[in-house]
Structures are given as structure tokens and as C-alpha cells.
Amino acid sequence: MKLLSRNYVFRLIVAGGLLLLGGCSSAPIVNGSTAVLQPAERYIIGPGDSLNIFVRDNPNLTTTVPVRPDGRISIPLVQSIEAAGKTPDQLAGDLEKALSQYIRSPLVTVIVQSFVGAYSQQIRVVGQATTPKSLAYRDGMTLLDVMIDVGGLTKFASGNSAKIIRHLPNGEEQTIPARLGDLMNGTINDNVVMRPGDILIIPESFF
Numbered sequence: 001m002k003l004l005s006r007n008y009v010f011r012l013i014v015a016g017g018l019l020l021l022g023g024c025s026s027a028p029i030v031n032g033s034t035a036v037l038q039p040a041e042r043y044i045i046g047p048g049d050s051l052n053i054f055v056r057d058n059p060n061l062t063t064t065v066p067v068r069p070d071g072r073i074s075i076p077l078v079q080s081i082e083a084a085g086k087t088p089d090q091l092a093g094d095l096e097k098a099l100s101q102y103i104r105s106p107l108v109t110v111i112v113q114s115f116v117g118a119y120s121q122q123i124r125v126v127g128q129a130t131t132p133k134s135l136a137y138r139d140g141m142t143l144l145d146v147m148i149d150v151g152g153l154t155k156f157a158s159g160n161s162a163k164i165i166r167h168l169p170n171g172e173e174q175t176i177p178a179r180l181g182d183l184m185n186g187t188i189n190d191n192v193v194m195r196p197g198d199i200l201i202i203p204e205s206f207f
Contacts, residue, residue: 043112044121045083045091047071050114053095056107061099064113077102088112120197125150127202128157137196143178144191146200153180158205164192165199 045051047069055061065073071084078098083091088110099106115136123135123146130151138145143164153159159181166174176192178200183190 052111054109125200128154141194162202
């Protein structure tokens with residue numbers, strides 16, 4: 001039977017403890033709404049995220065830091081390190097390498113406390129939504145979920161003229177009609193499945 005590494009076991013213990021503590025508090029907040037984090041191996045850190053950096057046996061190094069607009073973070077002993085574009089586990093490994101210059105065999109765990117995510121993992125809503133904003137993408141997210149998160153349409157919205165701009169893997173751009181007026185009136189057939197990176201544009205009605 002293959003033995004688990006000491007580092008891997010440590011991270012499991014820390015993550016489990018934080019999850020237990022999280023059971024007594026609310027889920028992470030994204031732009032004022034509750035969301036569920038993607039699994040650590042799938043989530044890509046982006047500017048605006050808040051990270052809990054836990055360094056075993058070194059409480060002075062354990063801290064919570066924001067990811068700056070340039071995608072970097074700073075913690076004690078590490079002036080600046082790239083965080084955006086990495087998974088939490090990848091960032092933890094890079095921090096361990098950086099900290100190994102100062103402490104012996106550092107073990108680091110990175111937990112995303114609140115997140116915005118890279119643009120490629122966001123759903124951006126612009127135009128005549130009650131609260132236009134960027135949302136963190138969640139598995140199974142639909143157009144109706146997005147409209148609930150942004151508070152629906154304004155009275156000036158031309159809901160049935162809305163569109164979704166989607167960037168395809170081959171680099172091309174796809175425009176998808178989004179009949180928000182019909183959707184908000186209960187026509188479930190208009191409930192489009194969203195994809196990471198989608199931009200929902202809601203125009204203003206001129207009548």
C-alpha cells in the first residue's frame with residue numbers, strides 16, 4: 001500500500017479542520033451573494049480573491065491576504081509572489097519553496113476564503129440588470145441563477161433583446177440570444193446553461 005506524503009496528510013488535516021469550522025458559519029460571499037467553492041484542484045486563483053495562508057508551527061506566518069490587481073500576494077518573509085493563475089495547491093508549493101530559505105521543511109496550506117476568480121471563471125453581467133456585477137461561475141449555473149444573483153431586470157430593460165457573448169476554445173466568439181423577459185415570466189425553455197467567461201449584455205428599451 002502506497003504511503004501518503006507527510007505534506008499531503010498535513011493538508012488534509014488542515015482542510016478538514018477548516019471545513020468543520022466552516023460548518024458553524026456562512027458560506028463564502030461573492031459580491032453580496034452566497035456561493036460554493038469549486039474543489040481546490042479545479043479552482044484557479046484570480047485578482048480580488050482572499051486567501052488564508054496557513055504555515056504549520058509558524059503562527060506568525062499564518063495570515064489572510066488579498067490577491068492584488070497585479071495577481072501577486074505578500075506574506076511575512078515573502079515580499080511578493082505570483083498567485084493568480086494557480087490552484088491553491090500550486091501556490092502552497094511555491095510558498096513552501098520560498099519559505100524554505102528561512103525555515104526548515106515548511107508545510108503550507110492555502111484556502112480560498114472569498115473569491116472572485118480569473119475572468120475566465122466569471123460570469124459578467126452588464127446593462128439593465130438591477131445590480132450589474134461579476135459572479136463567480138458555479139457548476140451547473142444557468143441564466144436564471146444569474147438573474148436571481150443580479151436581482152432581475154430594471155424597468156428600463158429590453159429583456160428579450162439580451163444576449164450572451166461566449167468565447168469558444170478555438171478563439172472564436174459566439175452570440176447566444178437570451179430572452180430574459182420570457183424567462184422571468186416562467187418560460188423555462190429560455191433558461192440557458194452558462195459557461196465560465198460568459199458575458200450577459202442586457203440592453204435598454206427605447207419604448
